[in-house]
Amino acid sequence: MKKFFIKAILFSLLIIVSLVAIVMLVSPLVRAHNDYVAATIDKENRLHSLPSPKIIFVGGSNLAFGINSNTISKKFNYPVVNMSLHGGLGLSYMLNEALDGVKKSDIVLLSTEYYLDKPELKLLTQLMDANPNAKKYITLKPEELIPFYISDLQRCITSSVKVIGKQFSDNIYIRNGFTVEGDLVSHLNKKNVPLVPPRLREIDYTDDLQLMNTFIETAESKGATVYYLFPTYQQSTFTLNKKAVNDFATLFHKKLKCPILNTPDTFVYNDSLYFNSEYHLNKQGREIRTQKLIEILGKNILTK
Amino acid sequence: MLFNSLHFVYFFIVVTTLYFIIPHKLRWFLLLIASCYFYMAFLPIYILILGFTIVIDYFAGIYIELSSGKKRKLFLICSLVANIGVLCIFKYYNFLNDNLSLLLNDLGYVNHIPNLSILLPIGLSFHTFQAMSYTIEVYRGNQKAERNFGIYSLYVMFYPQLVAGPIERPQNILHQFYEKHKFSYDNVTNGLKLMTWGFFKKIVISDRLADLVNQAYSDPHRYQGFPLILSTIFFAFQIYCDFSGYSDIAIGAARVMGFDLMRNFNKPYSAKSIVEFWQRWHISLSTWFRDYLYIPLGGSRVKMSRRYLNLLITFLISGLWHGANWTYIVWGGLNGVYQIIDISTKKFRGKIESIVSSGLKPAYSILCQLVTFLLICTTWVFFRARSVQDGWYIVSHFITSVHGTTALYLSAKNMMDILFALIALFILFGVEYLQKNLSLVDFINRKSPVIRWGFYYGLVLIIFLLGKFEGNQQFIYFQF
Numbered sequence: 001m002k003k004f005f006i007k008a009i010l011f012s013l014l015i016i017v018s019l020v021a022i023v024m025l026v027s028p029l030v031r032a033h034n035d036y037v038a039a040t041i042d043k044e045n046r047l048h049s050l051p052s053p054k055i056i057f058v059g060g061s062n063l064a065f066g067i068n069s070n071t072i073s074k075k076f077n078y079p080v081v082n083m084s085l086h087g088g089l090g091l092s093y094m095l096n097e098a099l100d101g102v103k104k105s106d107i108v109l110l111s112t113e114y115y116l117d118k119p120e121l122k123l124l125t126q127l128m129d130a131n132p133n134a135k136k137y138i139t140l141k142p143e144e145l146i147p148f149y150i151s152d153l154q155r156c157i158t159s160s161v162k163v164i165g166k167q168f169s170d171n172i173y174i175r176n177g178f179t180v181e182g183d184l185v186s187h188l189n190k191k192n193v194p195l196v197p198p199r200l201r202e203i204d205y206t207d208d209l210q211l212m213n214t215f216i217e218t219a220e221s222k223g224a225t226v227y228y229l230f231p232t233y234q235q236s237t238f239t240l241n242k243k244a245v246n247d248f249a250t251l252f253h254k255k256l257k258c259p260i261l262n263t264p265d266t267f268v269y270n271d272s273l274y275f276n277s278e279y280h281l282n283k284q285g286r287e288i289r290t291q292k293l294i295e296i297l298g299k300n301i302l303t304k
Numbered sequence: 305m306l307f308n309s310l311h312f313v314y315f316f317i318v319v320t321t322l323y324f325i326i327p328h329k330l331r332w333f334l335l336l337i338a339s340c341y342f343y344m345a346f347l348p349i350y351i352l353i354l355g356f357t358i359v360i361d362y363f364a365g366i367y368i369e370l371s372s373g374k375k376r377k378l379f380l381i382c383s384l385v386a387n388i389g390v391l392c393i394f395k396y397y398n399f400l401n402d403n404l405s406l407l408l409n410d411l412g413y414v415n416h417i418p419n420l421s422i423l424l425p426i427g428l429s430f431h432t433f434q435a436m437s438y439t440i441e442v443y444r445g446n447q448k449a450e451r452n453f454g455i456y457s458l459y460v461m462f463y464p465q466l467v468a469g470p471i472e473r474p475q476n477i478l479h480q481f482y483e484k485h486k487f488s489y490d491n492v493t494n495g496l497k498l499m500t501w502g503f504f505k506k507i508v509i510s511d512r513l514a515d516l517v518n519q520a521y522s523d524p525h526r527y528q529g530f531p532l533i534l535s536t537i538f539f540a541f542q543i544y545c546d547f548s549g550y551s552d553i554a555i556g557a558a559r560v561m562g563f564d565l566m567r568n569f570n571k572p573y574s575a576k577s578i579v580e581f582w583q584r585w586h587i588s589l590s591t592w593f594r595d596y597l598y599i600p601l602g603g604s605r606v607k608m609s610r611r612y613l614n615l616l617i618t619f620l621i622s623g624l625w626h627g628a629n630w631t632y633i634v635w636g637g638l639n640g641v642y643q644i645i646d647i648s649t650k651k652f653r654g655k656i657e658s659i660v661s662s663g664l665k666p667a668y669s670i671l672c673q674l675v676t677f678l679l680i681c682t683t684w685v686f687f688r689a690r691s692v693q694d695g696w697y698i699v700s701h702f703i704t705s706v707h708g709t710t711a712l713y714l715s716a717k718n719m720m721d722i723l724f725a726l727i728a729l730f731i732l733f734g735v736e737y738l739q740k741n742l743s744l745v746d747f748i749n750r751k752s753p754v755i756r757w758g759f760y761y762g763l764v765l766i767i768f769l770l771g772k773f774e775g776n777q778q779f780i781y782f783q784f
Contacts, residue, residue, distance in 0.1 A: 004489050011757075015764050022769070121774055146310060147773045157769050158720055196526045 019153055026156040027129070036173035037123065038130035039085060040097070043182045046081045047101035054079045057182075058098040059111035060087030062231035066267075066281035068290040069181035075294050078107070082182035087112070087279075089127060090119025091208050095215040096137035104223030107301060110215075110258070111229040113279055114200055114241070114248055116208045125152040188283040193276040197237040200244040209255045216258045226258040227301065232267035232289055234278035261296050305345035307553045308506055308777060315342065316557060319463075323561050328484045332458055335481075335561075339463040343426075346467075350425040353390060354461065360386040361435045362456045365442045365449035376443065383439040387432045394425055399628030427467030429625050433592055435460050438474045440596055447474040455481050462563075464554040468547070468781040470568040470588035477565070485562025494745045495559030497760060501744055502552030504763050505545035506779070507771035509732065512725040513542040514777065516718055521688050524697055528704045536698065539688050540681050541729060544573065546780045547586070567743070571736050573680075576672035577653075578642040581680060589625075593618050612647075616640040626687070631695055635686040642679055724770045731766070 047056065055078050057063045063084035073080040083098050091112065102108060119138075125148065127134050140148055177186025216226045230249065238245060245264045253260060273285030281289055305312050319338045323331055344351050364383035368376050392400075398419045405415040438459065441447035450456040459478050465471075485491075520527050520535035527535075551568035558565045568588050575581035582590050594603075601614040616637070623636020660668045682699060689695035739747035748759055 001487050001489075004487075004492055007493075011761070014761060015768075018761075018765060019768060143310065150768060150771075150773045154769060154771075199523055 022156055023153055033130055034175045035126060035130055036175065036177070037085065037089075037127040038175040039178045039182070040127065040131045040134060042175070042178065042180075043081060043083050043085070044097065044101070044131075044133065046180065046182065047083060047098070050079045050081055052103040053105035053107065054081060054103075056080075056098055056102065056106055056108045057082040057084055057111070058094055058108060059084040059231065060089075060094070060113045060279070061085065061184075061277070062087075062113055062233075062279035062281075063111050064178075064182075064184045065187060065275065065277075065279070066232050066286050066289050067183060067293060068286060069183050070179065071290050072294060072297070073181065076297065080181050084111075084182070086123060087115060088120035088123045090124070091116055091211050092139060093119060093124070093127075093134070093137050095211060096139075097134070099215060099218055100137070102219045102222050102224045106219075106222075106224040108219055108224055108226040109229055109261075109297075110212065110226060111231050112208075112212075113231050114233070114245060116203060116205060121148050121151040122155060122158070124148070125155045128152075129155065187275050187280070188286070190275065190282075192272065192274065192282055195234065195237075195271070195274065195276070195278060197234065197240045197278065200241040202244075205248070205251060209251070213255070213257045216256075225301075228252065228256055228258055228260045229293075229296075230260070230262050230264045230266060231279060232269065232281055232285070233264070234271050234274045235268055236271050237278040238265065238268045259300075261300050266296070267292065305342050306778065307550060307557075308503065308511075308779075311345070320560055324487045331485075332452075332455055332481050335462065336454055336458045339458065339461040339466060342463040343461065343466055346426045347423065353394065353425050353428075354431060357387055357390055357432060357435050358457050358460050361439050361460075362450070362453055364439050365456070366451070368439060368442050369449040380439055380443045384436060387436050391428065391432050393420070394422060394428055396624075396628045430469050430471055431460050431466060433471050433589070433625075434465075434469075437471065437592060437596065441474050447478070450474075450478060462558070464557040464563075465565055468550050468554070468779060469586075470551060470554065470566050471592050472565060472588070477563070480563050483562070488562060491562050492560050494749070495556040495561075497745050497748070498556030498559060499553045500556075500760060500763055500767070502549040502554075502556060503771075504728070504767055505549030505552065505732065506777075507767055507773070508728040509725055510542045510546035510549060511772035511777045512721045512728070512770075513538045513545075516721060516725075517542055517688065519718070521690070521694075521698075524689070524694050524701075528701045532698050533702050536681050536685055536688075536702075538725075540573070540677070540684050541725075543684065543687070543780055544569075545732070550779050550781060573677055573733075574673060574736070575676050576669060577650075577676055578639070578646040578679060581676055582639070582643070589622070593622055597621065612644045615643050615647075619643065630692045631686045631689055634692055634695065635683050638683045638686065642683070728766065728770060 055069075055072065055076070057067065057069065057080070061084065063082060064086070067082065069080040069082045072078075081101075083094070085094075094112075098108065121144065124138060128138070129152075172184070172186040172190060174186060178184055212228075219226050233245070249264045267289050269281070269285050269288065273281055273288065275282040275285075305315060315338070319334070322334055326334060340351060343354065361383050364379050364386075367379040368383075371379060401415070401417055401419055404417070408415045438447065438450075438456075442449050450459065455478070458481055459472075459474060460466075462472075462477070517535050517539045520531055521539070524532060548569040555565045555568070566588055568586060570584040570587065572581055572584040575584050598614055598618045601617060602610055603614060604611050606614070617640075619636040619640030620633060621636070622639075623632040623634070626632040626635070657665075657668060685698050686692065686695040689698060735744065735747075742750075748756055751759070
């Protein structure tokens with residue numbers, strides 16, 4: 001038994017030391033400082049430095065790819081910050097991050113994708129590597145801790161592969177692909193990527209609605225106003241998932257404690273206006289949606 | 305409780321440690337409690353179903369042994385009816401009722417019998433088959449009826465093989481519960497090594513390929529040609545690594561405590577014929593069907609046409625054993641037909657092989673392996689497809705235009721999974737090729753300490769670096 005324990009301890013130590021060494025040696029080489037998620041640093045700086053009242057967009061990549069904040073800002077004479085980045089960061093992170101900078105008289109426009117889900121751990125590890133400040137907005141359950149550390153370890157490997165791959169690819173997911181307001185523009189002159197409309201999974205939105213309602217109550221207690229907008233959605237995907245989207249809308253109309261400014265089909269456009277995902281508008285689509293959004297905001301909240 | 309969960313890691317450490325600490329006479333009790341806990345971690349209420357069949361089979365075994373003549377047979381039938389009855393209610397009732405509704409609809413009638421809203425108890429087909437093998441063996445006189453109710457319960461519930469096998473025979477495992485297993489360095493390390501290999505197959509290969517397979521099979525009509533071929537090949541590797549990985553973990557976990565479970569896989573994709581494939585794939589189930597169905601039907605000692613019919617019946621029932629869906633029946637039927645073709649062309653293929661010059665023999669051998677693998681892949685289509693219609697669509701669109709859909713399938717997001725899975729598959733098949741007829745652990749144990757340590761060190765590192773730990777990755781065979 002003694003022999004087994006000595007060897008087992010030695011083997012475990014060897015593994016632990018190797019894993020730690022990999023993280024320490026590889027991690028600095030693949031720092032995510034200029035990655036897509038590093039844009040959160042610039043967005044957070046802008047959120048905290050802008051005077052109120054301001055417009056804050058909060059959501060996933062449907063907002064990052066698909067609005068022109070500068071046009072909106074000029075139209076209503078309000079400063080705008082687009083905090084949105086990626087749905088995979090999880091609703092909890094998006095809301096916590098935005099709430100930190102919400103002040104009196106701010107207008108918060110919330111627009112989530114339909115696949116609201118648990119955060120992608122790999123993305124969170126990348127985020128925390130790029131933006132250590134993000135830690136305070138992330139809450140992990142105890143059972144997520146070990147998978148999180150393993151994800152962090154694996155990030156070193158996948159990032160190394162990507163670093164090599166990037167030399168041959170035309171990457172749009174970069175920190176400096178954003179405008180000062182926080183809109184992604186690096187994709188605007190790129191060719192559309194062909195898409196297969198994905199089917200929406202069945203998701204239980206109970207926890208997400210609770211998170212959003214808590215966010216709304218807290219933001220309103222700070223003197224801000226929160227509105228919800230259904231996201232943009234590629235026509236063919238919308239048709240494929242019409243029932244699921246309508247169920248989502250009915251549920252949100254019933255349970256969400258803030259006004260909803262549009263219907264799910266408001267920002268549904270022809271497939272040709274989408275870049276590389278059913279939520280990611282291209283240059284033309286982005287402008288069409290922005291004009292529609294201005295119209296909605298003008299009618300419901302702001303005067304031009 | 306899933307083998308690939310932290311919950312299991314804690315459970316395994318605690319149970320194994322306690323097993324070696326407590327006195328021998330209490331060990332069966334510990335294992336029984338641990339097995340109940342393991343099973344109840346899925347859905348506690350279903351332990352009652354297990355309890356029901358255990359009680360029936362326990363008494364059936366004793367009465368079979370004590371009685372003679374027709375009574376003996378009657379007790380066996382009681383046991384079989386109870387076990388198959390449980391299977392029919394929980395697994396096949398809704399399937400049969402749905403098909404009855406369809407049939408009656410066609411005839412202009414309405415079926416008023418309601419479906420049952422019940423979940424399928426996890427691993428039901430496995431433990432009922434293990435229980436049935438006990439009463440059959442007692443009836444045949446190959447096994448003495450077990451008098452200790454706790455030990456018999458443990459025979460059915462032994463946690464390493466409770467939910468997905470290997471389906472053990474009483475002659476192999478029952479006596480082991482009475483044996484005193486001292487802490488053995490070799491058993492513990494060999495068991496842990498096998499478990500590591502199983503985790504490698506499951507976490508690194510199977511779970512990486514799962515998303516790629518799901519992408520095409522959840523909505524196959526969006527794809528044509530190459531993506532359908534590729535996702536089917538991926539599924540062939542996924543199911544092999546998932547199920548053989550599970551078996552390795554199960555056999556390894558039992559080995560740590562000194563138990564020997566039967567080998568369930570023997571490099572199935574190296575088979576040169578369909579018959580050989582089934583001698584290497586899910587061995588515990590194949591031999592179960594051979595011993596308790598195929599041979600009693602007459603096996604191969606009858607005239608050829610009857611033998612073919614026996615094969616077809618065996619494989620159709622094997623398909624149904626897997627699941628209450630026409631897809632599994634088609635899968636079983638297809639395997640049965642392939643077996644018949646294999647047997648009927650054996651002489652002809654033998655002649656070809658004898659003509660092939662010795663220099664070309666390795667190439668001929670590889671060709672046979674490739675053809676067997678591709679034939680098996682066509683059967684996997686129906687095993688994985690959601691419906692027979694989907695399966696037919698996939699098979700009939702294997703060779704069509706690849707225009708458009710290949711790029712959609714091989715998106716940048718998938719490339720990392722494909723790359724990692726390919727690296728791991730290269731390691732897997734490389735090791736399987738080198739180990740020849742030895743088991744993996746025996747093969748590695750014959751190497752120098754540096755190679756041994758290096759191999760397992762590399763394996764654990766790969767599991768951590770390339771494994772998929774996100775999401776709740778179930779084992780495919782848990783659903784059966």
